[in-house]
Amino acid sequence: MARTTILQRPLSSRCGANLFTRSTSASSRTFSVVSRPQDEPKKERVVILGSGWAGYGVARTLDPKKYERIVVSPRSYFVFTPLLASTAVGTLEFRAVLEPIRRLGVKFHQGWADDIDFTNKTIRVEANASDEMSDRPVTPPPVLGIKGSSLAEPSLQLPSRRREKGEMFEVGYDKLVVAVGAYSQTFGIEGVRKHAHFLRDIGDARRIRLRVLSLFEQCSYPDSETGLSEKDKSDLLHFAIVGGGPTGIEFAAELHDLIHEDLKKMYPDLVKYVSITVYDVAKKILPMFDQALARYAMDTFARQGIKVETEKHLDRIREDESGNGTLRIKVRELGDEEKGAGLVVWSTGLMQNPMVEKLKGKRFKIPGGPAGTGRGPLVRLLGESRTGGIVTDGNMRAKAYNGGSEKGDSSMVLPDVFVVGDCATVEDQKGLPNTAQVASQQANYLAQGLNKGALLGKPFKFRNLGTLTYVGGWKAIHQGEGNDLRGWAAWVVWRTAYLTKSMSVRNKLMVPVHWLVTWLFGRDISRF
Amino acid sequence: MARTTILQRPLSSRCGANLFTRSTSASSRTFSVVSRPQDEPKKERVVILGSGWAGYGVARTLDPKKYERIVVSPRSYFVFTPLLASTAVGTLEFRAVLEPIRRLGVKFHQGWADDIDFTNKTIRVEANASDEMSDRPVTPPPVLGIKGSSLAEPSLQLPSRRREKGEMFEVGYDKLVVAVGAYSQTFGIEGVRKHAHFLRDIGDARRIRLRVLSLFEQCSYPDSETGLSEKDKSDLLHFAIVGGGPTGIEFAAELHDLIHEDLKKMYPDLVKYVSITVYDVAKKILPMFDQALARYAMDTFARQGIKVETEKHLDRIREDESGNGTLRIKVRELGDEEKGAGLVVWSTGLMQNPMVEKLKGKRFKIPGGPAGTGRGPLVRLLGESRTGGIVTDGNMRAKAYNGGSEKGDSSMVLPDVFVVGDCATVEDQKGLPNTAQVASQQANYLAQGLNKGALLGKPFKFRNLGTLTYVGGWKAIHQGEGNDLRGWAAWVVWRTAYLTKSMSVRNKLMVPVHWLVTWLFGRDISRF
Structure with missing residues (x-):
């Protein structure tokens, strides 16, 4: 059965014949190019892979008047993770910690990024329309924006969900933000x-x-x-x-x-x-x-x-x-x-997303050159040996190195490819924790830089705003710069801090309502 | 593996040896009798089968100071069905239309009533602890308090859920309320x-x-x-x-x-x-x-x-x-x-719960007689031919007839067995619709009668309080006695009417909050 896959072409792509490759998959496909609607001003297209703290953060901060925003993620929502434990016990309603991505007014493709062609600036996406991520059984943990297709480590397979490979399609980009996050690490422990x-x-x-x-x-x-x-x-x-x-x-x-x-x-x-x-x-x-x-x-x-x-x-x-x-x-x-x-x-424990491993293994040419065939020698993404993340410069731009030379020799910046969140390791700032706070600050830094068109300004610097943890019985601990708190006072900070971050007005309203209702009537215990 | 099933013995049961039968199932069981805690005053035990409008209504209205209330239902909650459609489209949160049964302070056994021994006043219950009713696939519709075990009609089987028979246990009663509701009727239509x-x-x-x-x-x-x-x-x-x-x-x-x-x-x-x-x-x-x-x-x-x-x-x-x-x-x-x-x-369309069919087929003796063996001739429950429901007298008491004689001859009241809701047909009031309103009024009538100990007062009479239906675009229709309404006015009635019925204070608060939030921000569209 012949199917037509329509390629979304980015503004800056060099219309080269190489964009119109035929897929090698069983069902033959033909590509065609969609023209932009007439009334839409020409904007650079930014494709964001992932909808966690980093990806969602970039998508919501990026100026829609300056960029066309496309988010690719297997989940249709962002999860406000610090309150996830509260939903597991019924203090909060599940929905109060979710933000639907489409509410940002972005274009959204629900699916896993399967591969990236850095030379031709296209992403292959595997669709995930009918699959409910959250209806998966207990085991497979790939919760973040990208899916590795051939995984070396057996424990990373998706064993208990018999998932057929979804439909594939391609999305072109002018700028790419890789924010696919990390997986849970089980250290191969049995069971x-x-x-x-x-x-x-x-x-x-x-x-x-x-x-x-x-x-x-x-x-x-x-x-x-x-x-x-x-x-x-x-x-x-x-x-x-x-x-x-x-x-x-x-x-x-x-x-x-x-x-x-x-x-x-x-x-x-x-x-x-x-x-x-x-x-x-x-x-x-x-x-x-x-x-x-x-x-x-x-x-x-x-x-x-x-x-x-x-x-x-x-x-x-x-x-x-x-x-x-x-x-x-x-x-x-x-x-x-x-x-x-x-x-x-x-x-x-967290481990790198297998997609990151796959990307680091690729050899490719920097975009440009005659008819979009790329220019210069073959390069690879530069990985950080300890974390396994992709190394970025202080502007969150992915770094690459000459694939023929020793790693780290002659490293260079890969134009228009940015990495943020758990899968990024900023050079000169190694050792940042894999936290929502870091991911969120990197996302803001990047999106604001892109909005100003002044990415080459001051490099990213993490500013620790303190750490908060609830310890039960209306008590929390808070460690900030010189203002540690514990007990009920920290609990107040814990509750109020969560109302100021990355949340829609809707949930800023609903979360306290749920808290009030729980306080008045107890937690909901219906099982459904 | 020998397992001990502890029989809960009702107050009035006649301690007869026949209560200590051995089960014929593969795993042999022994029964023993639990004694009541010392400090608890002796109260009659009312067992309620079902947690829909009828069962939940009886459980919440029955006076806990006068009766020990036990609810048996495969679901751990009551669903406020008139607002179910609103949850399906995200106007309301699912939880806002659920009331957990345990919140009533009743004893609750999650499971299906599998059989009833009317002579010895015991119910056999099949446990349903780990099964989530709501996680069942689309097909099987047995949503209400009881489950038939051997069903004649193939379409009533539970085809797509491979369910092993759960553990069985017995519960004794002094008074029994059958409120198991009806099933969806598919008329055998293919697919x-x-x-x-x-x-x-x-x-x-x-x-x-x-x-x-x-x-x-x-x-x-x-x-x-x-x-x-x-x-x-x-x-x-x-x-x-x-x-x-x-x-x-x-x-x-x-x-x-x-x-x-x-x-x-x-x-x-x-x-x-x-x-x-x-x-x-x-x-x-x-x-x-x-x-x-x-x-x-x-x-x-x-x-x-x-x-x-x-x-x-x-x-x-x-x-x-x-x-x-x-x-x-x-x-x-x-x-x-x-x-x-x-x-x-x-x-x-609705059809009778297969458990009702099963009960109507049973021949049994009225409780009493020497050593609890029952008294009088073998009888059967009296069924209504058109609806298939169990006939009750005006006090909602199940009627029985001499199993040997023609149906309807010498019909009598089965002591301490009440039937309410969709599975009941009140004699002299045949043709009542299978609605929440009828079930709810029957439940109130019965529970208030039991509370007063004056069941033999005025027979049940349905009072039509009007019918309301939402028709979209903030419009509804309302038909009452001489005060029909349509449009926005009816919509206001529709919304406010739902806040006064059978709802906990929690949900009386939450439902308008969700309406407000939906009105302000639109419906929630996260898929999870």
Whole structure:
């Protein structure tokens, strides 16, 4: 069946015949060029890959009067990640932390970037119209704007979703912003992908929520219709969190609140079986906080009965033979005895998006030259060895190096290709954390620079605005420059800080409404 | 593996050895009796099967100081069905139309009633802890409190959900309220169960919502990467609604609002392909409204471009060969040409819950007699021939007849068994519609009677409080006793009426908040 794929041509592309290649895929395709509507002024087209903090940030800040904005992402929304844990426990409605991308007035293609032709400035996109990202099962974590097609590491495959390759189409760009983010890192540990829940996308939050409520329901049946012993209930109502960073700590704190403020009333007989444990391989949790604040978090957790197990390595998660859904966790330091748990939340470690690996492997010519065949020698993107990210200059422009020479020799800037967020490593500023704050500042820096047309001004510099983490029971910790806070005061900062960032007016209104309603009536516990 | 099932024993049960039967199922079970906590005063136990308008209504009105209330339902929530269509289009948040059953402070067992032993006053319940009702695929419609285990009609099986039989347990009762509601009736039409969406539970609304948004996304990819022709897009963006009752009409109206108030801005190029059609077998839609009001609805629809096709019989729905998700609808009166559609919503007809059929087939003895073996001759529940419902007396008590005699001969009241809602047919009041209003009034009547201990007072009498239907564009129709309204005034009644009924304070607050937010910012269009 012959299908026509219409190529969207960027303004500056050199109309060369090489743009009209025929695809080698089974279904033969023909390309044709769409002309721009007459009334639309000629604007440079900026294609943004990804809709996380970096991609969404660029898309919303870029001036639509100066640029045509196209976002490519497998998700149709931006997730306000710092409040994701709140949605998993029902303090907030899921929708209150989502911002639909189309609301920005951008053009949007839902799909994964499959490959990029840097020489001819086109992106191949795999469509994702009917697939609901959030309806995927627990395991596959590719939550951010791009998808690698041939992955070396088996654990990165998408095992439990039988996904046929979607339709492919191409999108041309004048400027490209790569903001595809990172994946969850499971370190190849057995059973993590299969049995643990991540907490990165709204679907993860929804699945965690249903699981928590189901576990209480399961243990609540008239005494023991399922033959559940006291031990079984203690196992099923043990909530294990792996990773003592802000995500894991906040989830543990919110879960504790849910159980002790709401579920306790509904299931008074079950509270005695509940336990929450945070495991971390490091000596202390919350490494980005200073000793006193981390200590405060630990003390708060101790009072709440949340266990923190530091210097513990998870070796395996498996499902129990009993068939009642209990998971068994093997912790290296605890010997052969496995801990039971009903839910394991995995909140540790990031790895590069496989698409970034794929891009770093490509050899290509810089755009330009006769008939758009490119100019100069073959080059490659410059990767950073420790993080695996793409190296950028201080203006967030991707760097490349002569593909024939030693890496780093004669590195140069790849024109019109920018990298921001978790997949970027700014030269001279290595070691920036993979946080929303960094991604968001890079996005603002880049978009404002493009708006001014003055990218070559001052290089990007991260300004630490402080770190906030909720620790439960209306208490938080806040570390800023010289103004550390803890307890209720920090909690007020925590709540108000979230209302000022990257949120639509709609959600700025809805989030406090949900907080008020939760405060008045308790958390919502409908399972659906 | 031996499992212990602990039987909950009702207050009045006659401790007979016959309660301690061994189950014949593969896993052998032993029963034991739970004693009541010491501090709890002895209260009669009322078990309510179902959590729809009838079951939830009884549970919330029954006085907890006088009765121990136990609700058995496969769903953990009550759905405020009149606003379900609003959630399907994003005017309201899903959660705003749900009321968690446990919030009533009742005991709750999530599961299907599998069988009832009227002689010994026990119910066998099949657990449903881990199953999310709403995550079921499109097809199976058993949305209400009970599940038939062996169904004669093949279309009533649960084909696409591979569900293993859950754990079984028994619950004893002093008084029983059967409020299991009805199922959707598909009249055996080919493809309905497989391809049509119902609109009865929150999961249905969520699936419809995702489908509508996916269809727009699918048609929005850069011109025709999927090879979609103009015709294909017209087919995919044709929304067919089968059934011209209030549910179908309100969904059509809300869908029109969504498309023309919100999606139009996001997908301006696609609106020209959109069409909405309501099919009905009758001569007019909205049969419960008088001619003038139904005419007004028709005229409003005509102005909005919603087609109404009356006197049309659907013969088949099938999926198109193209693989792009188009459905083909065969309408008897339109000959062999099939209409294309992207979504078919099925909102016509109810049939009895198969559990009701099963109960009507049982022969049993009235409770009492020596050692709880029952007394008198074998009897059966009295069914109503036209509706298939269980006949009740004016006090909503189930009626039975001597199983050996002709039906209707020597009919008697079955003590302590009440039937309310769609599965009940009150003698002397046959022909009441299967509406929320009827179910709700029956529930109130019964619960208030039980609270007063004066059931044998005035028999139940339905009081028609008027009928309301939204017809789109901020217009509604309202038919009351001598005060018909149409247009914006009726819309105001429509909106305010819904805030006074069966809703928690939480949702009384949240529903107007969502309306305000939708009015200010448009409907939410995140797909998740």
